[in-house]
Amino acid sequence: MTLSNTAPTAELQALDAAHHMHPFTANGALGAKGARIITRAKGVRLTDSDGAELIDGMAGLWCVNIGYGREELAEAAARQMRELPYYNTFFQTSHVPALTLAAKLAELAPGDLNHVFFACSGSEANDTNIRMVRQYWALKGQPARRTIIARHNGYHGSTMGGGSLGGMAGMHAQGGLPIPGIVHIDQPYWWGEGGEMTPEAFGLARARQLEEKILELGAENVAAFIAEPVQGAGGVIIPPDSYWPEIQRIVDKYGILLIADEVITGFGRLGHWFGSQSYGIRPHIMTIAKGLSSGYQPIGGSIVCDEVAHTIAQDEFNHGYTYSGHPVAAAVALENLRILEEEGIIARVRAEAAPYLAQAWGALADHPLVGEAVSRGMMASLALTPDKASRARFAAEAGTVGYIAREYSFGNNLVMRHVGDRLIIAPPLVISTDDMDALVARARKTLDQTHAHLQREGMLQAAA
Numbered sequence: 001m002t003l004s005n006t007a008p009t010a011e012l013q014a015l016d017a018a019h020h021m022h023p024f025t026a027n028g029a030l031g032a033k034g035a036r037i038i039t040r041a042k043g044v045r046l047t048d049s050d051g052a053e054l055i056d057g058m059a060g061l062w063c064v065n066i067g068y069g070r071e072e073l074a075e076a077a078a079r080q081m082r083e084l085p086y087y088n089t090f091f092q093t094s095h096v097p098a099l100t101l102a103a104k105l106a107e108l109a110p111g112d113l114n115h116v117f118f119a120c121s122g123s124e125a126n127d128t129n130i131r132m133v134r135q136y137w138a139l140k141g142q143p144a145r146r147t148i149i150a151r152h153n154g155y156h157g158s159t160m161g162g163g164s165l166g167g168m169a170g171m172h173a174q175g176g177l178p179i180p181g182i183v184h185i186d187q188p189y190w191w192g193e194g195g196e197m198t199p200e201a202f203g204l205a206r207a208r209q210l211e212e213k214i215l216e217l218g219a220e221n222v223a224a225f226i227a228e229p230v231q232g233a234g235g236v237i238i239p240p241d242s243y244w245p246e247i248q249r250i251v252d253k254y255g256i257l258l259i260a261d262e263v264i265t266g267f268g269r270l271g272h273w274f275g276s277q278s279y280g281i282r283p284h285i286m287t288i289a290k291g292l293s294s295g296y297q298p299i300g301g302s303i304v305c306d307e308v309a310h311t312i313a314q315d316e317f318n319h320g321y322t323y324s325g326h327p328v329a330a331a332v333a334l335e336n337l338r339i340l341e342e343e344g345i346i347a348r349v350r351a352e353a354a355p356y357l358a359q360a361w362g363a364l365a366d367h368p369l370v371g372e373a374v375s376r377g378m379m380a381s382l383a384l385t386p387d388k389a390s391r392a393r394f395a396a397e398a399g400t401v402g403y404i405a406r407e408y409s410f411g412n413n414l415v416m417r418h419v420g421d422r423l424i425i426a427p428p429l430v431i432s433t434d435d436m437d438a439l440v441a442r443a444r445k446t447l448d449q450t451h452a453h454l455q456r457e458g459m460l461q462a463a464a
């Protein structure tokens with residue numbers, strides 16, 4: 001069988017429907033409709049099997065930070081495959097790509113985050129984190145410190161551990177999640193859950209749930225708190241400014257470990273190397289993946305502070321993956337980091353791209369369907385509402401309107417995701433101002449079409 005891009009779309013779709021099980025998809029329905037087959041990509045644009053060109057507003061899945069089609073990464077992979085395509089780092093060996101990447105990450109990461117444990121994805125890295133923080137406390141003589149506090153509507157991956165840390169109700173409903181020893185507090189989502197409170201007061205209240213939960217469990221039983229600096233898959237939920245300083249105060253007060261899940265916010269998305277820097281947070285561990293290689297190779301990991309790493313080093317840590325620090329993935333990641341650094345991509349995000357996006361995207365707030373149009377760095381979202389003033393939800397089941405909008409967006413050749421009734425984007429960091437204008441124009445057209453659709457169908461009703 002060839003993997004030709006020139007087979008007719010219908011043929012490719014039929015094969016896909018017959019044999020390929022898609023993640024997070026009702027495969028029966030997709031099979032009947034047919035998946036859109038992406039064949040090529042360059043810069044911020046995808047090409048499908050019918051030759052249509054789409055703007056990729058999601059950078060793949062929040063990962064293609066440097067954009068598609070960078071030959072240097074292909075070269076780095078080919079070079080490494082010829083020299084040393086694989087070796088492991090389990091039994092007293094190491095190799096140059098893994099150790100060089102670890103050293104580079106230690107240089108880039110803030111504070112004393114100087115040690116890296118490699119995985120192949122964000123999910124795996126968070127599974128590592130669960131075991132690492134529990135082992136840390138066991139070695140400190142406090143084995144009762146096992147419980148990890150996380151957040152409703154957080155996302156930390158899809159393995160048993162990652163899915164348990166995450167607070168996605170739809171995921172917990174399947175397969176016996178969460179595993180024991182993981183509890184969730186509420187998210188700092190002011191627009192959706194803040195009621196009459198000011199954002200500042202609400203941010204403080206949501207942060208203080210961490211303190212309440214620690215006191216309820218007993219600090220002597222709590223290992224760590226994990227959160228994304230800005231929630232991504234939850235709908236690009238940007239916390240009020242009061243939230244993170246209060247979380248840091250609580251974490252410090254009770255001496256629990258802070259895990260910042262930087263899988264989306266790392267590698268420039270918020271205008272710094274890490275989102276933690278952008279919020280002034282001091283995590284003990286950062287989870288990384290996605291933008292580490294700009295998605296060109298599957299690689300993730302945990303960047304760990306001196307205290308935790310030195311403690312873990314006192315004993316054998318019975319944990320690891322065949323492909324931890326895979327040489328080809330590591331070589332590609334190093335080349336990606338070189339490009340991010342030498343081309344000043346993150347500095348441009350901070351100085352130019354993010355302010356431009358904030359203004360262009362923010363202008364969508366005047367649309368009758370839009371309750372808020374917000375961004376931080378190169379992550380942005382819209383809340384759709386039938387009534388801006390009361391921040392109302394639609395009468396239709398949550399996500400119905402978001403899905404309608406997302407279908408129009410796809411038809412307009414813009415990849416924009418919906419999370420419930422929020423629309424979200426996270427384009428490649430290298431997107432030009434002209435392409436941001438084109439993206440926002442397609443988003444506005446999508447909103448107009450959705451609005452007309454809802455009017456036609458009598459769906460502009462608010463929930464009671």
Ligand code: PXG
Pocket residue numbers: 061120121122123124126155156157158162228232233261262263264287289290300
């Ligand atoms: N942490 C965070 C913050 C993530 O966003 C993971 C961990 C897991 O990474 P892996 O590499 O195991 O997928 C993620 C992944 C979506 C979507 O629909 C988001 C993710 C993955 C798939 C879909 O927004 N984020």
